[in-house]
Amino acid sequence: MTNLASRGPAIEFDHASFWLNGRPILNQVSFSVQAGETLALLGRSGSGKTTALKLINGLRLPTGGEVRVHGRRTSEWDPIRLRRSIGYVMQEGGLFPHFSVEKNIGLVPRIEGWEERRVRDRVSELLETVRLNGDVVSRYPGELSGGQRQRVGIARALAADPPILIMDEAFSALDPITRAEMQKEFLELQRRVRKAVVFVTHDLREAMLLGDRIALLEDGHLVANLTPAEFPDSQSPIVRAYVQAFSDPMAKRRSA
Amino acid sequence: MSLWHFVVVNRAQLLDLTVEHITLAGVATLIAAAVGIPLGILITRVPQLSKPVLGSANVIQTIPSLALFGFLLPAPWLGERAGRLAIFALALYGLLPLIRNTYTGIRNVDPTVLEAGRAMGLTDRQLLFQVELPLASGVIIAGLRIAAVLSIGVATIAAAVGAGGLGEFIFRGLAMVNNQVILAGAIPAALLALVTDSFLGWLERRLNAVGLRS
Helix, strand or coil: CCCHHHHCCCCEEEEEEECCCCCEEEEEEEEEEEECCCCECCCCCCHHHHHHHHHHHCCCCCCEEEEECEEEEEEHHHHHHHHCCCEEEHHHHHCCCCCHHHHHHHHHHHHHHCHHHHHHHHHHHHHCCCCCCCHHCCCHHCCCCHHHHHHHHHHHCCCCCCCCCEECCCCCCHHHHCCCCCCHHHHHHHHHHHHHHEEEECCCCHHHHHHEEEEEEECEEEEEEEECCCCCHHHHHHHHHHHHHCCCHHHCCCCC | CCCCHHHHHHHHHHHHHHHHHHHHHHHHHHHHHHHHHHHHHHHHHHHHHHHHHHHHHHHHHHHHHHHHHHHHHCCHHHHCHHHHHHHHHHHHHHHHHHHHHHHHHHHCCCCCHHHHHHHCCCCCCHHHHHHHHHHHHHHHHHHHHHHHHHHHHHHHHHHHHCCCCCCHHHHHHHHHHHHHHHHHHHHHHHHHHHHHHHHHHHHHHHHHHHCCCC
């Protein structure tokens, strides 16, 4: 799978639209993500962020334009193959409550027919990668803390070494301290694994911290696609509204 | 003659009737499960069918049991063999709880867990067997428990069409106006129901504990 990642962008949105019941959820959206790059997809609830993710793994197909993964339209992929080549992390980890940590992480390798020995080695390797103690393997998601669950979710997404990782509000349910910790670790992890990452968030600070680029969605339109350095200086009114909404309350207190 | 005395004297027959009773109710429950669970799964996949299927099963359950046995008597392949007829009727009664619980159990699986499974590239089959059925298993077992207990109770009526079981003593006692004979059939039937109920209840709690570990 990794050889595919080396040529061209891993993910391309080419004037992609998605209409539902005569209403546009996404309208003519274009962007691309390369291997090793993290795109932060920023927007409020209902802006179309999650739909954009579902267009990547083929849970939805664009009603107009194209979405290409490794140069191939998602409509041409076998949906099962496409999804197994994309790691998916959701809020709270989206873990299977009836599977132990070991079974959660090993699920995709197992259904992909890996040998049992290789699955076990991969699981312990991944636990180390996400900095979890080996003794959690036999525990169930309900017996873990929020942060541990999120780590298991990331380990599970990385299990079959997919070239693409999509993360839907992955850290939003965590307390601020755990969240900051996970963000820092994510950056370190991404430096090592160099995936093409799309990280959906409604938090500008998180987008600034994690994204190599920030794509701002508003009402299904892509209104900005900027680097974190460019973002605060943008003249776009919607971007400015965001920057203002997230201006540091601590700084305000100090200057008062 | 005391109840105890009657039981001791007729112990061989009591044992036979108990085995017959377990067979009638057991086979009927297994058939109900073999038909009801797949039907319950089917109507989660084809939602248009859910109303007619659940509706029919509901109607069947409203037919009084003695009447249902009577209706089935003239049926060609069933009427001549009382055991077969009784099992068929009991299985019909067991259908509703199994269909309904399978359907509700699967429908109540957390949608985010299903979404995660789909996004990870599980096929529909893998999603059903690895995620939906295990998470619904507690509710499905609860349906099996209702069906089994119901079958054990209604199977006492099967004696009316000559299918045997512990109902034999009950009907004989009624005819003889002899309470001891009635109790010799009714008490073992009630015990069977209680034992079945507590065993399946224990299984249900165990499975729910696994499903609810989130």
